[in-house]
Amino acid sequence: MRPTPIPPQPGQESVWDYPRPPRLEPVHKRIQxxxxxxxxxxxxxxxxxxxxSHPPTYYIPPDDIGQHYLIPSNRSTFCEWKGQxxxxxxxxxxxxxxxxxWYYSSPTPNFQAIENYVAFYAAPMDACYVDGEKVIPQPGQFYGGWxxxxxxxxxxxETGSWGW
Structure with missing residues (x-):
């Protein structure tokens, strides 16, 4: 059962207006x-x-990440939209x-623009910012939205959302 969306105010977006399958778009806001x-x-x-139903997940170009802080892992997952x-x-x-x-070294054709771009879970970081605003991690340990x-x-x- 779909929940009742919160009506967006001017300058806001509702995650219930986001598409499925998902859409990829550039962001010109400062991400830190x-x-x-x-x-x-x-x-x-x-x-x-x-x-x-998901807050945005941000993918960062490799050149704008301190690469020496990243350690490759053996973990892998599969996304029906983006691939391995x-x-x-x-x-x-x-x-x-x-x-x-996480990143996609060989994403599906619709997501080629994020090849090797890296997304980060917000919760384990000290802070993640979008244009200076500290983000709140998406609820649930599986999701990476901000x-x-x-x-x-x-x-x-959120609690009770598995049936959506």
Missing amino acids: IVFNEVTIVDTVKAMRVLET GSYYSVKVGEKIAVDVA ITSDVVGPFKG
Whole structure:
């Protein structure tokens, strides 16, 4: 059963207006990620994936990531829309977060633009920002969306959302 969407106010988007299958689009907002008090990502060239009931997932171009902080992982997953995903752990100093970033080295044709771009789970990071606003991680340990004040739900991953 579909939940009742929260009506968006001016300047907001409802995740219930996002498409399924998901859409990929460029983001010109500044995206920053801080881990162990170090800014490991700073870009204005991100892409975002928009999918019904999910807050946006941001994909960062490899050139705008401190690559020396990424450790390849053996973990992999499969997305019906994007294909086979691979993971990174993040290490800054002595602090490490395991399997907290993912990418697609051979994405499906509709997602070629994010080949090797990297998405990060917000919760394990010190902070993730979209144009200076600290994001809230999407509920549920599986999902990688970032919630900001310009996006309204309810969001997949919240209690009771498995039936959506």
